[in-house]
Amino acid sequence: MPELPEVETIVRGLAKVIVGQKIISLKTTALKGDKIIIEDIKTSSNLPSIVGGVKKKFISAVIGSTIKGINRRGKSIIIELSGGHSLIVHLKMTGQLIYTDSSDKVIKHTHLIFNLSDGKELRYVDVRRFGYIKIFPSENIFLEHPLDTLGHEPIEIKIGELRELLSNHKIRMKSFLLNQSFMSGIGNIYADEILHRSHMHPLKISSNLSGKETAKLHKMIKEVLREAIEHRGSTIRDYVTSTGEAGDFQKMHRVYNKEGKPCRCCQGKIIKIRAGGRSTFFCPACQPIDDK
Numbered sequence: 001m002p003e004l005p006e007v008e009t010i011v012r013g014l015a016k017v018i019v020g021q022k023i024i025s026l027k028t029t030a031l032k033g034d035k036i037i038i039e040d041i042k043t044s045s046n047l048p049s050i051v052g053g054v055k056k057k058f059i060s061a062v063i064g065s066t067i068k069g070i071n072r073r074g075k076s077i078i079i080e081l082s083g084g085h086s087l088i089v090h091l092k093m094t095g096q097l098i099y100t101d102s103s104d105k106v107i108k109h110t111h112l113i114f115n116l117s118d119g120k121e122l123r124y125v126d127v128r129r130f131g132y133i134k135i136f137p138s139e140n141i142f143l144e145h146p147l148d149t150l151g152h153e154p155i156e157i158k159i160g161e162l163r164e165l166l167s168n169h170k171i172r173m174k175s176f177l178l179n180q181s182f183m184s185g186i187g188n189i190y191a192d193e194i195l196h197r198s199h200m201h202p203l204k205i206s207s208n209l210s211g212k213e214t215a216k217l218h219k220m221i222k223e224v225l226r227e228a229i230e231h232r233g234s235t236i237r238d239y240v241t242s243t244g245e246a247g248d249f250q251k252m253h254r255v256y257n258k259e260g261k262p263c264r265c266c267q268g269k270i271i272k273i274r275a276g277g278r279s280t281f282f283c284p285a286c287q288p289i290d291d292k
């Protein structure tokens with residue numbers, strides 16, 4: 001699933017090219033045998049299933065509107081339109097948002113195409129279709145799910161805020177970092193990378209962190225996410241940037257998906273356990289457990 005650095009990379013890429021553009025028309029695709037048929041969306045009868053929110057407003061609010069801005073909150077993308085509506089885009093497992101020439105081949109699993117006033121297109125592609133594009137009035141957008149439940153932005157969180165969250169919850173550190181209502185945007189990859197750089201066991205209990213450990217964690221959350229954004233995120237499977245390119249940060253991963261490989265700090269073996277309901281990779285030598 002794209003996490004904060006991947007979504008931030010997409011938003012930064014799109015901000016340069018789609019803001020100020022008018023949405024001329026909408027299209028979707030249908031499969032006829034092996035052929036991909038491109039269809040105009042003129043009524044709600046062929047709105048793709050990935051569209052949600054106030055669906056009956058979708059066509060009238062989107063077509064003819066101008067894109068006023070694009071931002072990120074947690075792993076969600078917010079596209080503000082003229083006319084008072086905004087779109088929340090969540091890529092979930094395999095969603096992609098790609099800005100491309102209208103002459104480029106439309107691939108399978110392209111659910112929605114925005115035709116833009118510069119003659120190019122913004123395409124939403126999603127193989128597994130867990131992602132969505134929802135429309136809501138802009139004035140209450142932060143009251144809509146999932147924006148309403150999101151915690152601090154991890155790149156901006158202050159050490160006092162982190163300390164408070166840690167001491168108010170008695171949960172394993174892997175689960176702590178994955179909890180979107182504490183901090184939003186960190187998923188499985190970056191949780192493991194942050195814990196390794198913090199020399200912290202994934203099963204350590206949040207309320208047991210010392211002041212020194214909290215300071216280290218605070219620093220590493222920002223360091224890992226900033227480096228990942230600089231490298232345009234991590235491409236493990238489906239993630240691509242808004243121009244369809246892979247990210248680079250997977251080359252810098254120290255533990256994620258590296259079971260049995262040597263730790264680059266101590267040469268010990270990286271192991272895999274289950275924590276927070278997810279596969280969790282860590283180095284037992286660099287990340288010892290001192291509480292249970």
Ligand SMILES: [Zn+2]
Nearest residue numbers: 263266283286
């Ligand atoms: Zn190690």
